[in-house]
Structure formats: structure tokens, C-alpha cells
Amino acid sequence: MREPQVTPVGGLPERVTIYEVGARDGLQNESVVLDVATKIEFIHRLIASGLPAVELTSFVPPSWIPQLADAEALLAGLGTLPGRHPVLVPNQRGLDRAIASGVREIAVFASATESFAQRNLNRSRAESLEIFSAVVARGLDEGLTVRGYVSMCFGDPWEGPVEPGSVADVVEALVAMGCGDVSLGDTIGVATPGQVIDLLDRLARRAIGPERLAVHFHDTYGQALANTFVALQHGVTTVDASAGGLGGCPYAGSATGNLATEDLVWHLHGMGVETGVDLEALCRTSLWMADRLGRPSPSRTVTALASSLEATSADDAAIERREEEHHG
């Protein structure tokens, strides 16, 4: 089987927007640094597989994340693309660079906890929100669309449990700044469905409905799809995922990080939820990327489909050879 058998489930959205983070969140957490031509091909292949929103890179100082130090060259090489293509910006300097590269959508990355704000951004949570507030205001003035991320929403490696009211405060601050949507990140993959329902309910009570939210789950503890399912039941229609499960999380002490886009697509298509994604094309892209990175994809779906897709590729090659002989 290359596609799941479809049996619809009531109470779910008809369609989900998959927000693909492999080229940014995925590659920034891989030890192999890819050349810009490989990244350009990767992004073109992701878009060709039907993904409607593909985050491209991050305009952080090159010394912070060497994997993404080629942001300008990447944007110049990609040219004009169909769909949504945000880039991450950490500060005004990053915003300058993004604007100079012709970007139309940016994302800012806030922390739900003090510990992660200090470690990731080297500032207190409140100070980092002040910086983002100015970045978002200027981005909106420039006519850009802005997405907010909140990391460590359901657990923090230094603090342990995270108070959901405190997460809601950060989400509320990002919405008040003018972020069009806010992505709730389970950065270390520890959440279970009750926590997800609780946070969504709290946000709804603060008039932040699921149409303003996205979910960003990690599969470190095998919970990503269970958490996604309850988020869909509560009206969320944007789900972040990373092709082939690219990007282990450096803070989780595990190779398993981002939810794999292919695993998400199998889950959604099986329940009759449309995504517009060609699963086979996406799997081929992740197998190609796994070759570039020199290691197998951690995605269960990519692993399950790999042998049949490779067999087809071998058949196609044999047919092409026969046709060439015939025409030659």
C-alpha cells in the first residue's frame, strides 16, 4: 500500500494546511551543512509535492547557526515561488536582511519559559518580547505577514513542567503585537493530549481561537500524532511538520525531533482530511535528502514506503533503458 485506506472521522476539519519546517527547523538541527544548491533543490521539490507553506531559512547571525548562514544566497537562488514562504528573524538586523531579500512573510520565535529565553535568546522572556514587538511592528508597516512561534509550551528541559497560564500570556502578547498566527511548540516532545486540550481551552477563554493557532509537535516520546488529533478536534487547521522528520532536537537529547510530514500526511489522508500533498513525491524527496545527509529518515512512513518506492525507481530506470535501446 502506498496510500492509507480512507475512512472519514467526524468532527475534524475537511482540510489542513501543513506548514513545512524541514528547510529551516529541520536543517538547522542537522549536523551536516548542505550547500545552497542542494537546499534550493530541496525547497523546489517540497513545493512541487503540493506543500502550501514552506519556511525557507532563518536570518540569524551566521555565527549562531552555520547550517543557515547562506540565507541571502538561498533567497536569491530561489527567485519567486508560489505559496507562503516565511523566514525566521530574531531582531531588527535580521528583519533588515529579510526585507532586502524580498521576503513577504516573517516569523519570530518567543519562549514560554525564562530558562529557554535565556539560553536561546540570551535575554529574559519580557526583554525578548519587547524586541519582537518592535520587529513585528516594523514588519507590519512594511506590509509583511508575521507568524509567532512559542517554544517549550508543554515542558522545559531545565524547568520541567510549564504553567499553561504563563504560556497563554506569551501567546496573547504575540497576538497583541499583530502576529497573524501563533504556533504552539512542544520543543522537547513531552506533551500528551490533555495538556494540548487544556492550553487550547485557556486560549479560547482569552478570545484566541484555533483559527489563529498552529501546532508544532515533536515526536520524541511518540505523542505527536495523538496531540495533533486532539488539536484538530478542537478546531486547529494548521499543523507544522518537517519532511522526513528532519532535525532532531538538540535540547531533547534524542535523535527524534520534529513530527515527520509524511507521518502526518498518512494520518490525515487516512481520515479523509485533505492536504493537497502528493505523499509519494514527498517520500521520494525525503529519501533523496536522507542520501544527502548520509543517514536514514526517522519517519515511519518514509521507512515503510522506501522499499516499494526504490523498487519502482529501479523499474522506471529499467524501462527508460529499454526505451532508449529501442529508440537507439
Ligand code: MG
Ligand atoms: Mg521543531
